[in-house]
Amino acid sequence: xxxxxxxxxxxxxxxxxxxxxxxxxxxxxxxxxxxxxxxxxxxxxxxxxxxxxxxxxxxxxxxxxxxxxxxxxxxxxxxxxxxxxxxxxxxxxxxxxxxxxxxxxxxxxxxxxxxxxxxxxxxxxxxxxxxxxxxxxxxxxxxxxxxxxxxxxxxxxxxxxxxxxxxxxxxxxxxxxxxxxxxxxxxxxxxxxxxxxxxxxxxxxxxxxxxxxxxxxxxxxxxxxxxxxxxxxxxxxxxxxxxxxxxxxxxxxxxxxxxxxxxxxxxxxxxxxxxxxxxxxxxxxxxxxxxxxxxxxxxxxxxxxxxxxxxxxxxxxxxxxxxxxxxxxxxxxxxxxxxxxxxxxxxxxxxxxxxxxxxxxxxxxxxxxxxxxxxxxxxxxxxxxxxxxxxxxxxxxxxxxxxxxxxxxxxxxxxxxxxxxxxxxxxxxxxxxxxxxxxxxxxxxxxxxxxxxxxxxxxxxxxxxxxxxxxxxxxxxxxxxxxxxxxxxxxxxxxxxxxxxxxxxxxxxxxxxxxxxxxxxxxxxxxxxxxxxxxxxxxxxxxxxxxxxxxxxxxxxxxxxxxxxxxxxxxxxxxxxxxxxxxxxxxxxxxxxxxx
Amino acid sequence: xxxxxxxxxxxxxxxxxxxxxxxxxxxxxxxxxxxxxxxxxxxxxxxxxxxxxxxxxxxxxxxxxxxxxxxxxxxxxxxxxxxxxxxxxxxxxxxxxxxxxxxxxxxxxxxxxxxxxxxxxxxxxxxxxxxxxxxxxxxxxxxxxxxxxxxxxxxxxxxxxxxxxxxxxxxxxxxxxxxxxxxxxxxxxxxxxxxxxxxxxxxxxxxxxxxxxxxxxxxxxxxxxxxxxxxxxxxxxxxxxxxxxxxxxxxxxxxxxxxxxxxxxxxxxxxxxxxxxxxxxxxxxxxxxxxxxxxxxxxxxxxxxxxxxxxxxxxxxxxxxxxxxxxxxxxxxxxxxxxxxxxxxxxxxxxxxxxxxxxxxxxxxxxxxxxxxxxxxxxxxxxxxxxxxxxxxxxxxxxx
Numbered sequence: 001x002x003x004x005x006x007x008x009x010x011x012x013x014x015x016x017x018x019x020x021x022x023x024x025x026x027x028x029x030x031x032x033x034x035x036x037x038x039x040x041x042x043x044x045x046x047x048x049x050x051x052x053x054x055x056x057x058x059x060x061x062x063x064x065x066x067x068x069x070x071x072x073x074x075x076x077x078x079x080x081x082x083x084x085x086x087x088x089x090x091x092x093x094x095x096x097x098x099x100x101x102x103x104x105x106x107x108x109x110x111x112x113x114x115x116x117x118x119x120x121x122x123x124x125x126x127x128x129x130x131x132x133x134x135x136x137x138x139x140x141x142x143x144x145x146x147x148x149x150x151x152x153x154x155x156x157x158x159x160x161x162x163x164x165x166x167x168x169x170x171x172x173x174x175x176x177x178x179x180x181x182x183x184x185x186x187x188x189x190x191x192x193x194x195x196x197x198x199x200x201x202x203x204x205x206x207x208x209x210x211x212x213x214x215x216x217x218x219x220x221x222x223x224x225x226x227x228x229x230x231x232x233x234x235x236x237x238x239x240x241x242x243x244x245x246x247x248x249x250x251x252x253x254x255x256x257x258x259x260x261x262x263x264x265x266x267x268x269x270x271x272x273x274x275x276x277x278x279x280x281x282x283x284x285x286x287x288x289x290x291x292x293x294x295x296x297x298x299x300x301x302x303x304x305x306x307x308x309x310x311x312x313x314x315x316x317x318x319x320x321x322x323x324x325x326x327x328x329x330x331x332x333x334x335x336x337x338x339x340x341x342x343x344x345x346x347x348x349x350x351x352x353x354x355x356x357x358x359x360x361x362x363x364x365x366x367x368x369x370x371x372x373x374x375x376x377x378x379x380x381x382x383x384x385x386x387x388x389x390x391x392x393x394x395x396x397x398x399x400x401x402x403x404x405x406x407x408x409x410x411x412x413x414x415x416x417x418x419x420x421x422x423x424x425x426x427x428x429x430x431x432x433x434x435x436x437x438x439x440x441x442x443x444x445x446x447x448x449x450x451x452x453x454x455x456x457x458x459x460x461x462x463x464x465x466x467x468x469x470x471x472x473x474x475x476x477x478x479x480x481x482x483x484x485x486x487x488x489x490x491x492x493x494x495x496x497x498x499x500x501x502x503x504x505x506x507x508x509x510x511x512x513x514x515x516x517x518x519x520x521x522x523x524x525x526x527x528x529x530x531x532x533x534x535x536x537x538x539x540x541x542x543x544x545x546x547x548x549x550x551x552x553x554x555x556x557x558x559x560x561x562x563x564x565x566x567x568x569x570x571x572x573x574x575x576x577x578x579x580x581x582x583x584x585x586x587x588x589x590x591x592x593x594x595x596x
Numbered sequence: 597x598x599x600x601x602x603x604x605x606x607x608x609x610x611x612x613x614x615x616x617x618x619x620x621x622x623x624x625x626x627x628x629x630x631x632x633x634x635x636x637x638x639x640x641x642x643x644x645x646x647x648x649x650x651x652x653x654x655x656x657x658x659x660x661x662x663x664x665x666x667x668x669x670x671x672x673x674x675x676x677x678x679x680x681x682x683x684x685x686x687x688x689x690x691x692x693x694x695x696x697x698x699x700x701x702x703x704x705x706x707x708x709x710x711x712x713x714x715x716x717x718x719x720x721x722x723x724x725x726x727x728x729x730x731x732x733x734x735x736x737x738x739x740x741x742x743x744x745x746x747x748x749x750x751x752x753x754x755x756x757x758x759x760x761x762x763x764x765x766x767x768x769x770x771x772x773x774x775x776x777x778x779x780x781x782x783x784x785x786x787x788x789x790x791x792x793x794x795x796x797x798x799x800x801x802x803x804x805x806x807x808x809x810x811x812x813x814x815x816x817x818x819x820x821x822x823x824x825x826x827x828x829x830x831x832x833x834x835x836x837x838x839x840x841x842x843x844x845x846x847x848x849x850x851x852x853x854x855x856x857x858x859x860x861x862x863x864x865x866x867x868x869x870x871x872x873x874x875x876x877x878x879x880x881x882x883x884x885x886x887x888x889x890x891x892x893x894x895x896x897x898x899x900x901x902x903x904x905x906x907x908x909x910x911x912x913x914x915x916x917x918x919x920x921x922x923x924x925x926x927x928x929x930x931x932x933x934x935x936x937x938x939x940x941x942x943x944x945x946x947x948x949x950x951x952x953x954x955x956x957x958x959x960x961x962x963x964x965x966x967x968x969x970x971x972x973x974x975x976x977x978x979x980x981x982x983x984x985x986x987x988x989x990x991x992x993x994x995x996x
Contacts, residue, residue: 523808525967525986548812549985554785554833555935557606557872558886561893561918564928567992 001074006255007182008076008213009129010094012121013103014111014469018133022103022165022174023061023077029171030063030075032243060096060211060257062241067179075178076241076257078198078213080117086344087473088292089324091120092198092273095288096213096257099127099182101174102155106132106140106162109437110148112408112471118153119473129177130160136167144437152436185215185255190283193217193225195252195276200267202320206238208264209246212276213257215286220251224279225262229271229289233279234262267323294326294342295403295474296349296453297386299367299496300356301338303591307362308337314360315339318352325352330387334496334590335365340387346453365591368499371450374401374477388498391484394535401477403449409460410442411468418463419443426451427502447472448480450500485510485539487517488531490583496590503534511540513593520589523547528583602645602889603652604871605681607638608882609661610900613695617728617798618756620790622884622898623659634883634900635668637907639675641881644912646679648889649879653868654687660715662691666700673707682708686867688752690715694731696739701746711866712743713752713783719770723759728794740777750864752781757818758811759787760795760804767814768821775825780864782827782835784818786811815985828862831873831936832987838862857971857978858937873936875929875948883913891925893918924996926951931991939971939978953977960993 013019027033063075080093094100100121104110121128132145146157161177163170188194194216200208212219219225223236240248241258252258264270272292275285302311315327326342343349349369356362372386376398385391407428411419416433420443423430428447435441447456452472460468485506487497497517501509510532517530521544532540555563574584611631612623664672676682688711689704701712716736718724724731743751753774757767774782789796789806798804819829827835841863861870871878880887884898897903897915906913920928926949933940945953953961961977964970969983969990979990 525989547986548809549815550989551832551935551985551987553788554783555872555932556869557878557880557888558608558884558895560872560888560928560932561886561895564931564995567931567988567995571992571995 001253001256003186003253003255004184005071006074006076006185007099007178008078008097008185008255008257009099009101009178009182010078010080010097010121010126011101011103012080012114012117012128013133014105014108014113017103017105017108017111017114018165019103022101022131022133022163023079025165025168025171026075026077026175027061027063027244029168029175030065032061032063060213060242060259061244062257063243065175065179068176069179073179074256075175076213078257086324086348087116087120088290088344089199089272090117091124091288092196094121094124094126095273095286096196096198097124097126098185099129099178101178102128102130102153103133104130104145104149104160106134106142106145107137109141109145109440110152110410112410112442112469115152115408115410115442116471116473118155127182128155129174129181130155130157131163131170131174132160133163133165135162136164136169148436152434152442187254188216188283188286190216192278192281192283193219193223193276194283194286195219196286197227197270197274197276198272200270200272200321200323202267203261206261206263208267208270209259209261210264210270211257211259212252214252214254216254216283217278218251218253219260219276225276226279226282227270228275228277228282228285230269230274232264232269234264237261237263267320270323272323292324292344294324294372294386295345295449296343296369296371298341298343298349298369299330299332299335299338299387300327300341300353301332301335301365301367303363303365305336311339311356311362311364314356314362315341317360318355322352324348332367332495334494334585335367342386346457365594367496367594369453370500371403371448371453373482373500375399376401385500388484388500389495391500394483399479400482402480402482404446404475404478405449405452405472406475407445407447407452407470407472408442409445409468409470410436410440411460411464412440415464415468416441416443419460419468422456422459422463423447426456427504446475448478448502449474483534485513486533487513488529488533489517489521489585490529491531494585494590497593506532506534507539510534514540514542516593517589518542518544520592521583521585522589524583526583601650602648602877602879603650604868604876604878605649605651605654605684606868606878606880606885606887607654607656607661608880608885608896609656609658609664610634610883611663612658612660613663613692613730614728617726617794618787618790620788620793621659624900630900630904631664631668633904635664635671637904637913638672638882640907640910641912642672642675642679642681644907644910645879645881646681649681651681651684652686653871654681654684655868656689657713658690660692660695661689662695662700666703669700669703673703677707684708686711686750688713688866688868691739691743692729692731693735693739696742698742698746701743701748705747710748711750711752712748713754713781714740714743714779715754716774717754717756718759718762718766719773720762720766723762723766726761727756727759737777740779750781751777751779752783752866753777753779755782755784755818756787757784757814758806760798762814764810764813764817767817771818771821775822775827780837781866782822783833784822784835785833786815828858829937830858830861830865831869832984834866834869836862836864836866838864857980859976861936861938870936873933874944875925875933891919893920922950923956925949926956927994927996930957931994934977934979934990934994935984935987937978937984939976941976943975957994960990963993964990 011019060078065073065075078093078096080090130149149155149157161170161173195212195214197210197212199211203209221236226233239252239260240246273289277283302308319325324344327339330340331337356364372384375383375385378396423445426447428445430443430445432444460470481503482500483503483506485499485501486493514530514532527546528544530542531538610623687709689709690713692715719733789799822835828838829835877889883900883903885896887894894914895916896913903913929949942953
């Protein structure tokens with residue numbers, strides 16, 4: 001297909017604003033897929049994605065569309081992960097496009113996630129086609145949505161297409177707008193092939209299947225190509241596109257989107273956003289490449305220690321389709337052998353844990369998540385610390401810096417007070433307040449990433465009774481008075497509960513952890529002291545008093561068998577307990593606290 | 597008598613006028629028709645085991661055995677008589693104070709029942725109500741008199757403590773009144789929150805809290821008061837009077853007793869229960885009843901209709917069986933035997949289990965002794981008063 005008849009676009013939307021329904025409509029309308037083959041929401045192939053209404057993996061789909069001008073166009077829909085955790089993936093996917101459909105729910109208006117994603121699209125200089133969706137809803141307020149488009153996103157409201165993906169309204173206009181408004185791809189003018197690898201998945205038979213967008217030249221089987229950032233040379237085995245099932249094509253030309261395989265064994269060999277070029281006659285790299293680094297770390301441990309190898313194998317499998325996910329072995333006094341895992345953000349962390357539990361049926365426990373701190377040492381070195389256990393002693397530290405995020409919180413007017421209080425509790429500063437409409441405001445604030453890790457999102461939802469939304473983008477590091485909080489049980493530090501917190505919050509967190517531990521540590525035959533300590537200073541203490549007896553129940557003929565089994569189970573359980581001095585702590589207790 | 601004969605018989609009567617809020621035993625409030633069917637089925641089950649059974653102890657538990665009417669009792673007792681199962685040295689029937697009549701008491705006594713266990717639980721009206729008991733304080737005193745009048749000289753009173761809402765003062769007054777009855781035996785245990793009971797549900801609905809400290813204080817109070825009233829503790833939850841027979845050695849042993857460390861069983865101890873803690877064999881009849889014969893633990897179907905229909909087809913109604921490895925079985929016997937104050941005489945343990953406790957459990961015994969929970973003499977190992985309060989921990993250590 002000549003480049004003039006190719007359009008590459010993606011769809012940006014807040015969760016539930018109708019992205020997937022619209023995608024399905026486009027596939028259907030272009031005859032890419034017949035209705036009877038349509039399992040609702042085709043593009044989201046992971047169960048988890050479907051359940052949460054978000055897309056984690058991007059799938060490019062090629063459609064053929066006969067426009068009203070009578071000409072045939074190849075439309076490539078490059079789906080993007082809808083969450084800022086994956087902002088680099090989003091930006092890579094967006095950079096494979098020339099345009100984006102921006103979907104806004106006519107009843108809900110602009111949401112926080114929309115704002116963050118539009119910012120990304122604008123940075124990529126994409127042509128944005130606003131679509132006001134769900135206009136069939138009784139509460140639809142199209143005028144309001146247009147005002148928000150202009151006020152918040154600086155997009156002319158009258159350029160918006162009115163649609164209802166569910167009812168099939170406006171689909172034609174959208175397709176026509178893609179053809180007429182999105183510019184066709186233009187060759188870069190480089191001497192040879194330039195293609196962007198923007199995602200990959202692992203196929204047992206073919207190895208890594210890389211999603212590509214060709215910017216210059218052509219990509220076909222048999223070519224020797226160079227991956228500029230990975231520094232690898234490979235021979236292309238197969239090229240193709242998706243409809244949405246993969247099909248082999250002879251070649252991919254300028255502006256076209258699809259995939260290639262090259263017997264690549266490990267997804268780590270293809271860096272996200274890498275540029276492919278002709279190995280014999282290389283061109284320069286496409287702009288925008290970044291190495292991706294995990295932002296959030298957490299230990300993942302098998303609940304049953306015997307599952308360690310199993311967990312290791314499954315983490316490996318997960319990584320095959322998620323190159324942003326990193327892990328390495330670690331061990332904890334409290335939890336035994338496990339893995340330190342790195343994630344792009346909160347949602348990523350949650351998704352990986354959920355997938356391990358559901359798809360891989362693993363019983364796991366995750367430790368308190370940590371961000372990466374920059375620690376300047378007295379010897380002039382700067383260390384990155386993502387695990388409280390490796391935080392250097394205080395006297396070697398000159399300063400600690402922590403990662404910040406810019407958070408966008410959209411909430412109903414009546415919750416502004418509570419929301420400001422929450423943000424300030426989370427050590428954030430609101431630097432921007434914008435009125436979205438008569439009901440809602442958007443607060444833009446700078447908040448330490450570590451503060452939004454745990455319950456920020458839930459608290460917003462509870463304050464606003466579900467009406468609030470939040471999204472964030474990573475910014476830079478800022479110096480902060482962080483301390484390491486240790487939890488001691490009968491004088492011994494329990495590593496699983498150590499955490500890095502701001503000094504102002506250390507006491508409160510220490511007290512809360514001590515109280516929670518007191519609740520879950522079973523009474524022992526001896527008294528147990530639980531302490532929270534910063535450096536050598538004890539900031540909180542609880543005591544689990546000694547048990548006075550453990551026996552009460554009657555035990556006659558009918559009880560013996562049952563009682564023996566119960567005691568047997570307890571005995572077995574004690575083997576899995578961790579001894580801290582004379583104190584036995586069941587693993588369940590750790591799990592309880594970590595869950596809390 | 598054949599040496600392989602079973603000498604203990606437990607019979608489960610799975611009916612109650614109303615289910616108590618704490619009770620996880622299998623029982624049901626049920627129709628007269630099913631009770632009648634059960635009685636017939638039980639008759640058949642007795643026939644099936646009669647050949648290997650020469651009971652020295654019998655225990656009818658429940659449920660509420662006393663809920664059976666006169667004619668039903670007459671049928672069962674007559675069946676037992678015909679099968680030569682009467683004449684046990686100790687024959688106990690559990691009674692609910694609300695269901696004791698003089699006629700019934702006399703009938704039981706006339707066939708050889710010689711011990712009654714009364715499910716008193718509390719003497720506080722509010723608590724009785726709360727526990728879902730159908731009897732009142734007055735009924736307790738009245739039925740106690742009826743039982744004495746019918747000629748029962750061995751009566752046990754069951755009491756519960758740490759009942760939600762029970763204060764120390766209420767417990768003390770219940771204890772005072774209960775020991776004043778002058779029974780030969782006292783059983784008393786803390787309320788257990790068993791799953792699938794209304795009480796458990798209410799605990800989990802956080803209608804009340806468990807006060808561990810108060811429960812411990814109540815247990816100490818129980819031991820002090822029962823001791824002062826002439827009871828001797830012989831097992832964690834069991835207390836009995838001692839009427840020394842004219843046996844010079846026994847008296848000497850009694851005289852040698854140190855505080856809290858006893859070497860003899862009180863004479864009024866429940867022999868039937870002692871058999872359980874000594875790892876003895878017993879047949880268990882009736883729905884849900886457990887038996888232990890030839891090293892195999894069995895449990896009957898807990899469904900009364902299922903139980904009946906099995907027996908109507910001439911089959912035993914066993915739902916599950918369990919046989920432990922010899923060492924595990926000996927360990928279980930060791931573990932539960934330590935619940936008794938007299939502990940385990942080494943010779944007796946070896947005779948019963950075939951294992952010598954000293955080499956096999958020396959590590960555990962040493963640990964218990966070090967903690968002050970156990971004591972070993974030349975002839976026995978027993979738990980100290982402190983150790984008896986951690987008998988579950990000790991049992992857990994002994995299990996293999």
